[in-house]
Amino acid sequence: MPHANAPMTERGRLRLARCVVDDGWPLRRAAERFQVSPTTAKRWADRYRVEGPVGMVDRSSRPHRSPRRTPAPVERKVLHLRAKRRWGPARIGGRLGVAASTCHAVLRRAGVARLAHLDRATGRPVRRYEHAAPGDLVHVDVKKLGNIPDGGGWRIHGRARGDRNGRASTTARRNGHPVIGYAYLHTAIDDHSRLAYTEILHDERKETAAAFWQRAHTWFGSHGITVRRVITDNGSCYKSFLWRDTLHELGISMKKTRPFRPQTNGKVERFHRTLTDEWAYARPYSSETARRAALPGWLHAYNNHRAHTALGGQPPASRVPNLTGQNI
Template identity: 60%
Template sequence: MSHANACLTPAGRLRLAQLVVDKGWTLRRVAERWNCSVTTVKRWVDRYRAHGRAGLVDRSSRPRVSPRRTPTRVERRVVGLRVSRRWGPARIAYRLRMNVSTVHKILRRYSCPPLAWTDPATGVRIKGMRRNVNAYTHEAPGDLVHVDIKKLGRIPDGGGHKVLGRARGKRDRHRGMGYWYIHNAVDDHTRLGYSELLTDERKETAAGFWLRANAYFNAVGITVKRVLTDNGSCYRSRLFANALGEDIAHKRTRPYRPQTNGKVERFNRTMLEEWAYARPYTSETQRTALFADWLHTYNHHRGHTALGGMSPADLVPNLRGQNS
């Protein structure tokens, strides 16, 4: 940016225009003095005569009419989806059939903070940012299935701290509601998820879960070749190895490196944001009743940014018959 006294800033334009208007210099003589074109001199002189000093200030380069600008009604839909559902630009763009960059510009224009800066349940802005580095995808369904367990505290009758506040909704350790151990299996290529709310993470439970998960994947035409888990005791057991069988290879993550199992870790976070903590619940029964609907939406209707806006059902043809 030039300084305030440069030749053709407002101060210089004023001196230029005054030479013509007040002292009678010709346009060509002033153009030679200022080392600019006659057209430029005439423009500033005309503005000075019409508007005085106010006419010498730079005008906005924005066109008076923008026929291709996104309609206000569509902009309101973009902001509405961001506020009500807390979706990112890519997911909003897939829903409204818009360009992702257009949605991003609309959100910035309306000062919507990034989702990583907001609380997943309330949308209130908080400090900190979350990272999601997960770029590698296997070539075919079933090449790798990520398996993990997510521990989730149950909600007491009447609601927890999100309904009653921190003081009244604090968990009672002596009369606790206990926990769900949510066993999850996610196909690496299609992001198809299978999940169950179970009461523990023992080896018998993990082995039984995998038998049912494998049957589900087979039913939709996915033959599992390899399974990736962490190093939990239930996954290191002989019972779980027998459940996998000889045709499925078992791979474990490096210790203290949950990023290796990133697909299912991302599934866990989505599950918490869009189901477990999506809104205040008054009881665990109320929340549990919505789990099957959320999982169905995740597999059949939810657009995934990693899939270019498609859902797992778009990549698993046999799953479409279960869509409703």
């Protein structure tokens, strides 16, 4: 492609060459007419004589020979380590004594997929899927976070001060250490729209999970989404008869992930990562109460305003046509 300041396009080169070759113009006159140098005019005229109009297109600037290119044996070692170990350029370069930029160039020339696009267990490209309509599949999972003691925890003040705040916040002890407890984030996220519903609960028992789903089902229904199927991991609360019966009473089919394959439930796993990065550890909270108070605002922003890369930069609400639930 000609750059923005190029004096001629492919059509202009063809006109110049025809003036010189077909009409017999002198090179200097043609160069002056088309405002290029005589050398440039000669180059396009010579190409036209040999190749015709096809020769007016831009050619690759890649050299015919690259004597300083990485030797083939080294390239093979780079590709072997990537396929066998699934290492990145920096680690491969450290093993082979080659610059990381060189390893990156080798991998790029070979068309090797990025590590982020591979299943780390098998090394195969991740098969991404998305159901066609909201409610076709809802991912459910639990994320456990340590509670923040009053005054702030170790992430803000370091271990010594954080432990002092923990001892001041609770009288419970285990092996001489204060027990602050945990927050259990129960999440349900729609596969198609990525619309998410999260509650912070006191445990992950079957009764708690079943009650959470009753409220999540009502919430999705209020947003115009009819849930047809739910997928969970093989946690004890989701293997219980109570969980099975709760879904059955609501007319929802149940699906489980393959054992030791959290990627199957990857959408909710990725949501929990975003949740911890942008809410749980996004700023220094002075107490667990302050952190929990910030969750509803963040969830609203995530569902209605935050640009989602998997949705073309649009928020999840953009994929729920009947978001208010008025046209059910």
